[in-house]
Amino acid sequence: MATSSAPPPSADALRNAVRNGGKKEIVRTHMRNLIDKMLARYSSEFVVCRELIQNADDVGATWFHFEITCRTCNDFRRQSSDTSEIDFHNSCITEICATNNGREFTETDWKRVTAIAEGNTDVDSVGQFGVGFFSVFSLCEEPIIISGKKFMEFTWQDNRILKTYLRELSTKKQSQSTSICLTLNKKYILLNHPTTEHVEILTGNHRLPNEETTNETFLTLNLSDLKSYFTKVLSFTKYINEFVIKINDTIVFEIQKTKICKTMPMSIVNFDVKKSMNNMLRFESLSQNEQTFAITNGPCITLNHISVKASVVVNTEFQQKIRQILKKNLPSTIHIELLYAPNSIIKQQQQIQLARNNDNNARIFNSIIPLKFHEEKTTPAGYIFIGLGTQQSTGIGMHVFSHFIPTIERENLDFQDPYILQWNRELLLSAGQIARYVYDQFMINNTSIITKQEALLSISSFQFQPSVPNNKIGNTIQSGFFDDTKLFVRVLKSTDNPGLHIFLSKNSYLSSSEHMDSFLRVPLIPFELSQTHFFTILRERGLINNADYQFIEQKLSESSSILILNEFIQLVHYLSTSKITNEWSQRILSVVRFRETIRSDIIIMKNFKFYDPFNVPSVLKLPQSILPASIAIHFSGEELQSRLYLTPWSLTELTDYYLHADQRYIFLLPKANVQLLSLFSKQLYQFQESEWNKILLTLSGIKCIQTTRGMKIPSESYIPSKTLSSYDIPIIKFNTTEEDINDSENNYSSHNSLDAFISIEFLKRLGCRTFHLGSFVESQSLSSNETIEILIQKLMQERKNMTDADFSALKQKRWLQGTAHDSTGKINRQCVPQELYFPSVAIELNWPTLLVIDWPDIKSTSQQYLFLKQLGVREVPDLSLLIDRISQEHNAKSSNEKKNQHKYQLPKALSYFIKYFQQHYSSLWTTAHINQLFLPSRSPTTITNDDDDNNNNHRNNEVILSKAHQLFQGIVSHDMNTAFGLFMERKNELLFTIESTRKIFAYLNQIYEWNDKCFNEYVSRIDFIPLQGSKILKKPCEIFIRSDNMISVESSINNVDTSGLIDYVDFGVEGNSFLKKIGVCCWPSASVLAQLLLDRQANYFARSHGDSSSISAKYQVYIAFLEELSTKVSELTTSIKNRLQNEPWCVGHKNHDSECGIFEIVKPGEVFLDDHYLCAKKFEPLCAPYNIQIQNLYEQFGSPWLSTYVKITSIPIGRTSQSNRSEELRRLISHRFPILFVDNHLEQLPGIDESHLKLLETTLSVYENDNIRCDLTFQGKTIILQPSESMLCALVVNDDRVALYLQANVPETEYLDVATSLAQFVLRKPSDEQISIIKDKLSLSLTILKRRNVPVNQLIEQKEKQLTYEANEMKPTPSAPTMDIDNEAEEIEANKTFSENSSEVNTNKYNSTSKNKGYSSDGIPDKSFEQVHKSRNDRPQYEQETESDFTGNSSNLQPGERHYHYKGVDDFGPLHRLDDILIRNIIHNCRRYTEKTFTQENMQPYIEHTCETNPSVYRTRYKELFHSIPLYIEQGITVTKDMLKQANQLAWVLSNLAQYVFELPINTFHLFRDINGCK
Secondary structure (H helix, E strand, O other), rough: OOOOOOOOOOOOHHHHHHHHHHHOOOOOOOOOHHHHHHHHOOOOHHHHHHHHHHHHHOOOOOEEEEEEEOOOOOHHHOOOOOOOOHHOOOOEEEEEEEOOOOOOOHHHHHHHHHOOOOOOOOOOOOOOOHHHHHHHHHHHOEEEEEEOEEEEEEEOOOOOOEEEEEEEOOOHHHHOEEEEEEEEEEEEEEOOOOOOOOOOEEEEEEOOOOOOOOOOOOOEEEEHHHHHHHHEEEEEEEOOOOOEEEOEEEEEEEEEEEEEEEEOOOOHHHHOOEOOOOEEEEEEEEEEEEEEEOOOOOOOEEEEEEEOOOEEEHHHHHHHHHHHHHHHOOOOEEEEEOOOOOOHHHHHHHHHHHOOOOOOHHHHOOOOOOEEOOOOOEEEOEEEEEEEOOOOOEEOOOOEOOOOOOOOOOOOOOOOOOOHHHHHHHHHHHHHHHHHHHHHHHHOOOOOEOOOOHHHHHHHOOOOOOOOHHHHHHHHHHHHHOOOOEEEEEEEEEEEEEEEEEHHHHOEEEOOOOHHHHHHOOOOOOOOHOHHHHHHHHHHOOOOOEEEEEEEEEHHHHHOEEEEEEHHHHHHHHOOOOOOOOOHHHHHHOEEHHHHHOOOOOEEEHHEEEEEEOOOOOOOOOOOEHHHHHHHOOOOHHHHHHOOOEOOOOOHHHHHOOOHHHHHHHHHHHHHHHHHHHHHHHHHHHOHHHHHHHHHHHHOOEEEEEEEEEEEEEHOOOOOOOOOOOOOOOEOOOOEOOOOOOOHHHHHOOOOOOOOOEEEHHHHHHHOOOOHHHHHHHHHHHHHOOOHHHHHHHHHHHHHHHHHHHHHHHHHHOOOEEEEOOOEEEEEEEHHHHHOHHHHHHHOOOOOOOEEOOOOOOOOOHHHHHHHHHHHOOOOHHHHHHHHHHHHHHHHHHHHHHHOOOOOOOOOHHHHHHOOHHHHHHHHHHHHHOOOOOOOOOOOOOOOHHHHHOOOOOOOOOOOOOHHHHHOOOOOOOOOOOOOOOHHHHHOOOOOOOOHHHHHHHHHHHOOOOHHHHHHHHHHHOEEEEEOOOOEEEEEHEEEEEOOOOOOHHHOOOOOOOOOEEEEOOHHHHHHHHHHOOOOEEOHHHHOOOOHHHHHHHHHHHHOOHHHHHHHHHHHHHHHHHHHHOHHHHHOOHHHHHHHHHOOOOEEOOOOOOOOOOEEEEEEHHOOOOOOOOHHHHHHHEEEOOHHHHHHHHHOOOEEEHHHHHEEEEEEEOOEOHHHHHHHHHHHHHHHHHHOEOOOOEEEEEOOOOOHHHHHHHHHEEEEEEEEEEEEEEEEEEEOOOOOOOOOOEEEEEOOOEEEEEOOOOOOOOOHHHHHHHHHHEEOOHHHHHHHHHHHHHHOHHHHHHHHOOHHHHHHHHHHHHHHHOOOOOOOOOOOOOOOOHHHHHHHHHHHHOOOOOOOOOOOOEEEEOOOOOOOOOEEEEEOOOHHHHHHHHOOOOOEOOOOOOOOOOOOOOOEEEEEEEEEOOHHHHHHHHHHHHHHHHHHOOOOOOOEEEEEEEEOOOOOOHHHOOOEEEEOOOOOEEEEEEEEEEEOOOOHHHHHHHHHHHHHHHHHHHHHHHOOOHHHHEEEEEEOOOO
């Protein structure tokens, strides 16, 4: 039973008792510690300057001099007259003296300066606490104050008691100023080079001039920062108007502030805001002036300054509460002041920013302007001034000064005490009210219409943003600003006038698009203005309306809302933005109405279904469903089809519409007629054959051509030319052009032009005439003296004007002069061209009676010869006529022979026939059926002479004339077209063997010349090239010839049968040469290769007939082709790319253990890219080969990554408990949390979920669970993984708390699973590299992480402090199997002394000490330590030594340490197995180089034989492997052939060592090449 205890005595009873009988002691103060602790609160820059300037302003100083004394390299600089601030760069500062001309110290001041926290009782002074002066002790140990006739020195006694010495100055040294002299207690370096970047006071190593580099740490003072600070301080000083900075008595900076009262309108003079929001202040007056800040011998800047005088109206209770806190009352009168930039300054600064002006003075003035300028954006940068500037922003583009009550360090407002909070809030609300009053007066006094740019300038100072670091301050000012909800803004009142007018915000609307400004007829805030923070706040506070979709639809639906064309265009552009839904867009278009011009008819958009892409002129009537081109021209095709939901009017529909019987009247209207024909003319080359035939059929019977004799049908109309202009025939009156008129965007500009052009080609095809034969014949009769040369030349010039009908008529008309000779002499007559021959025929045949043209010397290679040949003039006689001529000559020669007048000679006609047989008669011979006897012959000797006459011309007798026989045997064509034609007629007979084909191609090669494009194009469409062992004939583009210099892909498939996929042929050197001439390649281009893979892959593999070895070889060939294709994707045509996306060609596997065994050819979208081994193993989806090149190729054409369809869920379903291991892991995660999700520059990793990060940091708990189930889901199917395949942890979020569960029956913590769970929770899409880095940050020691450039210095310092503080309480546990944070601290201490003890290395590799037991050499928990250690103890080869070490000295042994002596090995088997375990353990724990680019850690002065000590440089993985070993090359190294050759040789050695000597996995070996070449 519990006993009840007596209640404790009351506090009053205890107080009385101790006062009556207790021992009395006085509380002692450690002055040094107290000042140091106070200084710790002053963390901002230039804090000493701030306190000294504030004190000077409180005593009425009008100037303030800041004098710096430096120790320079050359003392003569002090006397130099031209010394500048650059000369003092990198100088060491020895002393600082701050001087002002304020009121001299009184006795009260001398007393108060020696007291701490007594405070300033002056209600008007800024100082509140009386501790600011002591900030000088951060710079000086013994400061000196000089004021008037006295000076005081501060000194320390025993480094804890502060004493002062006050005495009078000599008469000569007395002055009316006050100086604070500080001899610096630390080394400060002055940085004042003009190019020095803006840097805050920082700490770091710095090398002084003429001094050696040391490890000394010192501070730097940036002169540019000091100038900017003094300029900013000058904003609201009450009395100080001048700052001067001196260095060694040289003035380096001087700035003055002057105030000029500004004449204000009556509305501002009559300040009608009478009181603050909570009635604590009564506003009495407002004054406005211009403050000019001028740098001596430099530029100046003028800002607007508003000051409101207010009386403090608070009750007595509130005043007493403030007095209790501040030890003084609130002043009876205060001022609330605002400083902001006028529009002229804002515009000027924007121009300076755009010009990238980096002038030092410009940067100084930027510190005082309460705005920031970045490119074309302006953001608020106002600050709160408590006397001087603070780091607290206002959230508005104005600096604010008033009698605020700050925190003790005067860096922010005090919001803790409720009474001070109420006072500070009232001042901030009042500042907002005044800012609002300034805004209202600006709007009222600038009622004129202004531009958007001017409006943006006018609100630049009123753009609100969250204030920092305390957001409440900006919100409070904002509340004061919007206390009055009646607000005026600048709006657009009409769409055609860009000027802005003043309007009430509640009746105005915000534009959400730049297009909305041009079609919505309401008081609208332009889009550029609506994007500013000012209007964002108005929308959030409900002070302005938003022009949302419903509002726009309502306005456009009104009966009075009829848009003009420009407004409609902008509406469509607005609907085309991505955020507009199709449904809403259709609703808008169903109600919109518009006019093309202000006087035209109303157009209802919902009536249109098509748009005109042909630019049909307006004079031609369109169907009612067609949107005219005059409107469609303003939109892109995407807008017309996707947003207006119109389809293009097809050419077929256009043709059918205008050729319809109801529309044919258009061809009778002169203006419409020419426009319609011009429209058809533009589309001449776009018509399909059926469409053109319809046009030709319709127009050929309509009088649709305007001529000089009225309307005519095309065949009766003549196209104008010089030849026809003088004849009375129907000449076309259209504006014609010889150029093709194509419908393009350039034609839109003239779509209504009545001066339309019609191409001559169109008129020709329509049937219009260009040549009048009657006129031509008549002209020839009139000029009979012309020679045939002149006549033919004229006809050749007129050829382009002739239609086909004209040219045919010219062939049939008798007009060409022919000549011949008979017994009566020369005969001349008019002939049809086909009746005449060229003179060379008559000459060669010696045939004078043959009618020829009268042009004896015409050349067969001339253009005139070819033209006459086209007209029908013959090159050779008809076959029958020539046979008759042979007979005639034979009979004549036989008669002469019989008369013994002449020896028989072969007839010339026969020689002619033999000569030209192949060229002109061979094709006619087989069909001519010549029965006439014409070959001369002689009967055999057995025949009597009486029979000679009977057999003289018998065609079956032996040809006895050897010359004729030789001529017939020598018939060979040297014309390529003829030879190839003969070859093609007998190709089935000639191409029966490769040998015969080789001879034929060799012959063709001899007679073929290069670059006959027409011939090449002709043969490219013919199958005539045989494949070896097959009767199949191929086209030139379907076969290939192996080259002598084979590319890598050809070399890899050189001995593999590629027939059926890539067909190679070989017809010898000459035959191959012919094939190359006609376009046969050695290797397919990218597009051809892709086409072959698409078309032939199925048959290629089917021809293997199930032979596994053949399939395997063909598979390797196919893979090689895919790799080659992956390097040439950019060369593919668009059509081939489309086929590759939609047709099967990708190799995929389900059995990943044997890729060559079973595979399928599928489309890219049906094969996965394997980045999830477990899913591939369990579900066996169709996956791409494990080849980076092929995977990249598949991905480009739509193959998805497997992991995107995989989901792994770990669920704890067993008993949950807490353990030491779970608590240690929680402490480890908590301790290293600052570095887990940042990079080495302490920047957050991309894709972080901030809410999850915060939740994990604040609520994480770690437990153990004896059953964690892991579910694997893929494409809707879920399986439960085996424990060996599952993750060893699970992360669960429940009730806004995060819990991490570890598998209880697994003693070792799997840091990779932990890192995976954390990364998947915090990062939206964590990569393998990120997970690996987080795993390393958890599992590796801080020392190794530091070598990897991970920023762990802060963590190390924390552990050092913890180690010092808990040295007697926290001891390491050597056998702990997991990483403990305390062990890390001990390791840190051990690493500090490593270099000192590095020589004391134990050479026995089986020694272990208590400090490294259970861990690897780099501090990683050794997972196999216990089992290995146990196996060691079980082995008989070793015995434990506890008395001495190898040196015989047992004093070096620590408690618990053990050494082993080696006594001989009988069996190496166990030792070999142990080494395997150790090596594989190292391999498991070492970092894997799986990424292409990675960062390594710093090289330490000692060597460790692990991959963790590679130099800290960036390396890139080479694209190819060397004997399965990767090569990493440092950036900046040029890859050479020799380097790759050496790497290949070394890789060969390493791969053999790995396989046959060490029996290690090859993936544990890597090659590195650094820039020094020695690592």
